[in-house]
Amino acid sequence: MHIAIAGNIGAGKTTLTTLLSKHYKWQPHFEDADDNPYLNDFYEEMQRWSFNLQVYFLNSRFGQVQQIRNSGKTVIQDRTIYEDAYIFAPNLHAMGLMTTRDFENYFALFKLMESFIAPPDLLIYLRASVPTLVHQIQKRGRDYENAIRLDYLKRLNERYEAFITSYEQEHPGAKLLIIDVDNNNFSENAEDLGSIIHKIDAEINGLF
Numbered sequence: 001m002h003i004a005i006a007g008n009i010g011a012g013k014t015t016l017t018t019l020l021s022k023h024y025k026w027q028p029h030f031e032d033a034d035d036n037p038y039l040n041d042f043y044e045e046m047q048r049w050s051f052n053l054q055v056y057f058l059n060s061r062f063g064q065v066q067q068i069r070n071s072g073k074t075v076i077q078d079r080t081i082y083e084d085a086y087i088f089a090p091n092l093h094a095m096g097l098m099t100t101r102d103f104e105n106y107f108a109l110f111k112l113m114e115s116f117i118a119p120p121d122l123l124i125y126l127r128a129s130v131p132t133l134v135h136q137i138q139k140r141g142r143d144y145e146n147a148i149r150l151d152y153l154k155r156l157n158e159r160y161e162a163f164i165t166s167y168e169q170e171h172p173g174a175k176l177l178i179i180d181v182d183n184n185n186f187s188e189n190a191e192d193l194g195s196i197i198h199k200i201d202a203e204i205n206g207l208f
Contacts, residue, residue, distance in 0.1 A: 001074040001204070002065075002118075006083055006164075007126030007181075008156050009148065010137035015187045016126065016179075016196070017078040023197060029064050029077040036060075043148075050092045051102040057084045058106070062113045069118070080120065082167070085110040087159040095155070119171045122203050125164050128181035130154050175203050 003026065005013045014030060021028035038056055042049040061081040068075040085107065093103040128136075130153050137148065168176055177199055179186075186193040 001121045002068050002077065003074070003122045003124065003200075004077040004080045004120035005124045005126065006080050006160070008128060008133055008153060008160055010133040010135075010140075010153075011126035011128045011181055012136060012187060013078045013126060016124070017076050019186065019193055020197075020200070021076050024074070024076075026074045026076045027071070029068060029075055031079045046092070046097045050089075050098040051106065054084060054089045054092070054098070054106055055109070057088070058110060058113065062117070065117045077120070080123070081110070081113070081117070082119075082163065083160075085114075086163045086166075087156060091152075091155050091159055095152075119167075119174045122175045122177065122200070123167065124177045124179060124200070125160070126179050126181050127160075128157075130157060132182050133157075175206070177203055 003020070005017055007013050017028050017030065020026065036053070036056055038049050038053040042053045058081065061079070061084060064077060065081060068077065089098065089103060089106055089110075092098040093100065098106075130150060133153050134150070164176070164178070168174070179196055179199075184192045184196065186196055
């Protein structure tokens with residue numbers, strides 16, 4: 001099975017991926033943000049490096065999906081290929097940080113890749129308000145995230161909500177679980193984590 005976790009910057013994807021992989025003995029696939037050679041440059045000069053950054057993420061995520069499907073194991077993935085294409089790249093384009101030419105080139109590449117992959121067996125969406133995101137971003141203290149603006153997080157949140165609405169329509173039968181992070185402190189509260197596990201169990205039992 002392929003389980004994937006979607007959510008804005010600071011929503012808790014990596015933490016939940018780690019906790020669930022331990023609980024279920026699933027193999028985790030983490031976002032390689034710290035190994036991304038474009039990330040620091042992007043946060044310092046977004047317009048110059050946006051296309052390079054997004055193509056790197058797209059290539060990395062496509063490779064991950066191929067590995068997951070060929071592994072024969074149950075894998076839980078931190079962030080999906082859809083978020084790159086439907087949230088981050090269009091947002092950069094809308095903000096004038098990626099040219100129309102680059103965005104159209106990027107999106108055509110994504111659509112080609114998408115034709116070779118299937119959606120996750122279960123998509124878990126971590127929904128969080130901007131104050132919650134800011135609190136969690138500050139708590140983990142990554143240098144390159146210090147410059148992230150509130151309006152940037154707000155725009156991303158709006159795109160996430162639109163994406164989740166369209167995801168079910170575009171992938172009929174695909175399973176989706178939405179977790180309200182504002183009211184679920186799964187990283188520090190065992191009961192909150194337990195409630196998520198209970199919901200996942202119900203979804204997974206429906207997959208067999």
